[in-house]
Amino acid sequence: MKALITGLNGFVGSHLAEYLLVHTDWQVAGTVYGPTHNIDPIRDRLELYPGELSRLDAVEALLKQTRPDIIFHLAAMAVTGQSWRDPAGTIALNVTMQAHILQAVVNLGLRCRVLCVGSGEEYGVVKPDDLPIDEDTPFRPNSPYAVSKVAQDMLGLQYHLSYGLDTIRVRPFNHIGPRQGLGFVVPDFASQIARIEAGRQPPLLRVGNLQARRDFTDVRDVVRAYHLLIEHGRSGEVYNVGSGQAHAIQEVVDFLLAHSRVPIQIEADPARMRPSDIPLVICDYRRLNACTGWTPTIPFEQSLSDVLEDWRELENSKEIK
Amino acid sequence: MTTALITGITGQDGSYLAEFLLEKGYTVIGMIRRSSTVNFQRIEHIQDKITLVPGDLLDQMSLVDILQEYKPHEVYNLAAQSFVPTSWKQPVFTGEATALGVTRMLEAIRIVDPGIRFYQASSSEMFGKVRQVPQNEQTPFYPRSPYGVAKVYGHWITVNYRESYNLFACSGILFNHESPRRGLEFVTRKVTYGVARIKLGLQQDLHLGNLDARRDWGFAGDYVRAMWLMLQQDHPDDYVVGTGETHAVRELCQVAFGYVGLDWEDYVVVDPQFYRPAEVDLLISDPRKAREVLGWEPQVDFRHLIEMMVDADLALLKRENNL
Numbered sequence: 001m002k003a004l005i006t007g008l009n010g011f012v013g014s015h016l017a018e019y020l021l022v023h024t025d026w027q028v029a030g031t032v033y034g035p036t037h038n039i040d041p042i043r044d045r046l047e048l049y050p051g052e053l054s055r056l057d058a059v060e061a062l063l064k065q066t067r068p069d070i071i072f073h074l075a076a077m078a079v080t081g082q083s084w085r086d087p088a089g090t091i092a093l094n095v096t097m098q099a100h101i102l103q104a105v106v107n108l109g110l111r112c113r114v115l116c117v118g119s120g121e122e123y124g125v126v127k128p129d130d131l132p133i134d135e136d137t138p139f140r141p142n143s144p145y146a147v148s149k150v151a152q153d154m155l156g157l158q159y160h161l162s163y164g165l166d167t168i169r170v171r172p173f174n175h176i177g178p179r180q181g182l183g184f185v186v187p188d189f190a191s192q193i194a195r196i197e198a199g200r201q202p203p204l205l206r207v208g209n210l211q212a213r214r215d216f217t218d219v220r221d222v223v224r225a226y227h228l229l230i231e232h233g234r235s236g237e238v239y240n241v242g243s244g245q246a247h248a249i250q251e252v253v254d255f256l257l258a259h260s261r262v263p264i265q266i267e268a269d270p271a272r273m274r275p276s277d278i279p280l281v282i283c284d285y286r287r288l289n290a291c292t293g294w295t296p297t298i299p300f301e302q303s304l305s306d307v308l309e310d311w312r313e314l315e316n317s318k319e320i321k
Numbered sequence: 322m323t324t325a326l327i328t329g330i331t332g333q334d335g336s337y338l339a340e341f342l343l344e345k346g347y348t349v350i351g352m353i354r355r356s357s358t359v360n361f362q363r364i365e366h367i368q369d370k371i372t373l374v375p376g377d378l379l380d381q382m383s384l385v386d387i388l389q390e391y392k393p394h395e396v397y398n399l400a401a402q403s404f405v406p407t408s409w410k411q412p413v414f415t416g417e418a419t420a421l422g423v424t425r426m427l428e429a430i431r432i433v434d435p436g437i438r439f440y441q442a443s444s445s446e447m448f449g450k451v452r453q454v455p456q457n458e459q460t461p462f463y464p465r466s467p468y469g470v471a472k473v474y475g476h477w478i479t480v481n482y483r484e485s486y487n488l489f490a491c492s493g494i495l496f497n498h499e500s501p502r503r504g505l506e507f508v509t510r511k512v513t514y515g516v517a518r519i520k521l522g523l524q525q526d527l528h529l530g531n532l533d534a535r536r537d538w539g540f541a542g543d544y545v546r547a548m549w550l551m552l553q554q555d556h557p558d559d560y561v562v563g564t565g566e567t568h569a570v571r572e573l574c575q576v577a578f579g580y581v582g583l584d585w586e587d588y589v590v591v592d593p594q595f596y597r598p599a600e601v602d603l604l605i606s607d608p609r610k611a612r613e614v615l616g617w618e619p620q621v622d623f624r625h626l627i628e629m630m631v632d633a634d635l636a637l638l639k640r641e642n643n644l
Contacts, residue, residue, distance in 0.1 A: 009454075032454045032603055049535065050454050050567055050605040061569055065533045 004068035005030040006053060006101070007075030008046065011180045014038040016072060016223040021045055023227065029066045031075060038179050051075055053097040059104040070230050071114045073101050076152070079183035080121065080145040087144030094148035095155070102159040102167070113166045113230055116156030120173035120215065120242060121146040125278055132284035135171070135238050142278070153238065160236035168233040170226065173242030173283045176303050177219035178310035185249055186216075186307050189256050194311035197261050198318070206269035210253060213246040215283040218298035228292035242283025243296040255304045324348040326393040328378065328426070329400030330371070333502045334442065336363035338397055338545040343370055345549070350391045352376040352400070363502050378422030384429035388437070395552050397440045398426050401472075404506075405446065408468035419471035420478075427482045427490065438552040439490040441479040444472045445537070445563070445604055447494065455607035458494070458559050476559070483557050491551040493544075496563030496606045499626060500541040501633030508570060509538060510634075512577050513627060517634035519588055520581040521644060526588050530595025532574070535567040535602045540621035540629075550615040560615065563606025568623050576627045581635075 003020055007013045008030025020028050021042060033051035036043070047066065052058035053075055063071075076094045077083065083090040098116065105112060123133050124140040141147045149171075159165040176186045185208075195201040225241045233239065257264055288294050325342050329335045330351030339349050351364070355375040361368065374391070376383040378400055388396075401419040402408060408415040423441055430437045448456045449465035464470045476492045483490040503510040508529070518524035539562075547562045578585035611617045621629065638644070 035453045036451060036603070048603055050603055052567065052605070055566070058566070061572060065569060065571070 001025075001069045002027040002029065002067065003070040003072060004063075004066050005072045005074060006051065006097070008032055008048065009034065009036050009039045010074060010078070011038075011177075012175070012219055012223060013072075013074045014042075014179060015177065015219045016074070016226060017046060018042060019220070019223045019227060026070075029068065031062065033075065053100055054093065056100045056103060059100040060107060063104050063108055063110060067110070069112050071101060071105070071112055072117075072226060072230075073098065073114060074117055076117070077145070077148075079181075080143050081183050083143055083145035083148070090144050091148040091151070094145075095151045098152040098155050102155060102165060105165060106159065106163050111166070113168065113235075114156070115226055115230060116152055116167055116169045118153035118156075118169055118171040118238070119146060119149040120171050120240065120281065120283060122150045122153060122171055123281075126281065128280075131280065132244060132282040133240065134284040135240055135287055157236070157238070166235045168229050168235065169238040170229065171238065171240050172222055173215040173217060173240070173281065175217050175219045175222045176307060178306050180219070180307070185214075186252055186304065187311070189252060190304075190307045190311045191314075193256050193260050193264065193308060194315045196264055197312065198315040200315070203262060203264045205253070205257070205264050205266050207253060207266055208249070208269060210250040211248060212278065213248045213280045215242040215245065215281050216247055216300060216303070217241065217243040217296055218303040221294075221296045221298055225288060225292070225294050228294050229288070232292045234291065237287075237291075239288045239291070240283050240285050241288060242285050243300075244283055244285055245296075245300070246280055246282045247300055251300075252304060255301060256308060259305065259308060322346065322348055323395065324350065324391060324393045325395040325397060326350045326352060326387065326391060327397045327399060328352045328376075329398075329442075330373070331361055331364055332399060332403075333363065333500055333504075333541050334498070334545055334548075335397075335399050336367075336502060337500065337542050338399070338548060339364060339367055339371055341542075341545050341549060343367060348372075350374055350387070350393060352387060378418050378425055381425045381428065384426055385433055388429050388433040392434070393437060395438045395440070396426065396430065397442075397548060398423060399442045401442070401468075401475075403468065405466050405468045408466050408471070412467035415467045416471050416474075419468060420474035423475035424478050427478060427488065430488060431482065431486055435486060435488055437489075438557070439479070439482075439488060440548050440552055441475055441490065441492045442548075443476045443479075443492045443494045443559075444469070445494060445496040445606065447473045447476060448604060451603045454603050455565065455605040457561050457607040458610055480559065489552070489557045491557045492559040493548055493551055494559065494561045495544055495547075496537040496539065496561075496604065498539045498541040498544040499630065501630050501637075502541070503630070508534075509573060509627070509630065512570070512573050513630035514634045516577040516581060516583070516631055517638050520583065520635065521638055521642070523638065523642065526590050527574075528590045528592040528595065529570060529574070530592065532571040532589070532591060533569055533602075535569045537563045537565070537567050537605050538623060538626065539564045539619050540626045543619045543621055547611055547615060547617045550617055554614070558614070560611045561606050561608055562611050562617070563608050564619050564623070565606050565608050566623070567602070567605050572623075573627060576624050577631050580628050580631050
């Protein structure tokens with residue numbers, strides 16, 4: 001078996017590649033875009049290609065060469081905040097890459113299973129009686145990023161309906177863990193704390209809306225769910241991936257401050273307030289659980305602690321240089 | 322009249338650059354090593370329009386003499402020990418020519434006329450084990466051969482002389498660029514030459530290594546224009562030059578054989594002898610800065626480049642074999 005991971009050097013892709021190398025005997029290939037340090041330790045065991053997913057001919061060439069049995073299409077512009085600054089660019093890129101992957105599979109007549117990655121943000125503005133959010137909850141996307149993910153999700157469905165393509169769609173909720181880049185709430189806080197500890201930032205933590213509660217899942221649990229769905233998921237089906245547990249952003253801040261090595265003050269930062277925020281998000285992952293037996297295994301505090309350590313290591317490595 | 326000095330004028334890039342500058346009305350001086358055994362095939366057709374002078378990047382005084390005598394306005398340093406496998410066998414010589422040779426030329430410029438504009442031929446080989454995909458001017462270097470290491474030195478000493486002495490010194494980080502004048506040891510030429518021979522009945526098959534190896538291939542004629550553009554700006558700077566696209570050796574075969582009406586799969590033999598295990602191909606350029614600042618765009622795309630090379634090899638072989 002051979003798996004192709006697009007966006008392999010990204011936050012989720014690097015964890016997925018590690019997981020597959022440890023838990024399967026699959027060959028792992030992938031496309032790479034941006035800095036490659038995430039995959040340095042496993043690089044020699046991977047077959048890597050430049051990410052050229054915005055050209056159909058390049059995607060076809062990639063699939064011809066790699067002949068994957070499974071495609072994990074993770075590559076996307078993934079920072080919601082950024083999508084406000086460049087809505088058309090985010091939508092065009094994410095939708096184009098998804099369409100090219102699916103169309104290339106059709107054009108080449110490949111028999112392979114394609115995991116299409118949507119997002120819990122597709123549900124957007126949820127109402128209290130929508131909670132917990134199951135897969136039948138209506139979409140009310142409230143960011144250009146979320147709209148791009150709805151479109152990707154629908155492309156996955158359409159290619160299944162139109163061509164019988166073996167697609168599995170997932171809607172992962174907030175995931176956290178080591179290597180997540182800035183632009184997401186947990187690394188944004190953890191990096192500031194590591195910088196303060198290293199004496200590179202005044203002891204002042206700038207925060208946005210702390211009351212919002214989100215469904216957080218550790219990235220290592222998320223990639224395990226993706227693997228289980230490839231093995232057991234139903235063709236054409238869509239699955240929520242989330243822990244079913246909501247945590248207030250306040251809890252993230254409290255945990256990190258409690259584990260900081262130096263005293264830190266909190267300051268409200270208007271730039272970190274999103275144009276629209278939703279008070280509570282809880283994922284209903286019963287469909288995923290019924291299909292695969294998956295439940296989250298890594299406690300929230302463990303994830304936060306690992307992320308903080310990750311940023312401390314980064315700050316320390318700067319010192320050595 | 323503007324005068325340009327080109328080191329490495331007998332090479333692929335040197336010959337295209339000389340043609341390009343002659344068309345612009347330049348006086349072109351080409352530096353050649355006295356002991357050089359290289360052939361002059363690539364500049365035969367323009368030999369009466371250029372001045373060839375002896376000089377050596379290993380000999381500081383020869384560089385000073387040339388600059389004093391010919392007073393060039395621009396110096397293009399294309400000469401190097403540029404063959405990667407040789408750099409393993411002659412690492413010290415490679416460092417002398419490819420790395421320290423740059424310093425010698427910069428020193429000569431600083432001493433003779435700091436107003437001379439300088440172009441250093443840097444290479445995507447400097448990215449080696451790439452740290453970032455695609456590669457731009459900010460991507461850290463991680464060279465993987467004595468040649469790559471020497472080129473990194475050449476790049477930084479160029480930057481350093483620009484910053485230390487305010488020289489107009491530019492480093493062009495060029496990705497693979499091909500042409501009918503490419504050496505036969507390079508895979509593009511190996512394929513187009515092989516295709517031409519097969520088409521003419523001179524050869525039965527073509528032995529290649531990894532067909533999945535991918536490169537960012539452009540046309541050398543386009544790339545020398547980028548070199549010149551760098552020296553015509555208001556400020557000196559460094560630029561990545563490439564197409565921003567990669568193609569596999571397999572596609573190269575498809576295009577080259579297809580162009581002469583043959584099916585590549587009937588002729589290409591995959592030979593493990595040429596196979597490098599676990600080849601990692603992440604070299605791909607991000608040439609946005611060259612596009613935006615220099616207004617540079619490649620004129621010849623991958624297909625036309627390969628077709629041009631096949632045409633040239635067909636003509637060459639017909640001439641050689643009286644066909």
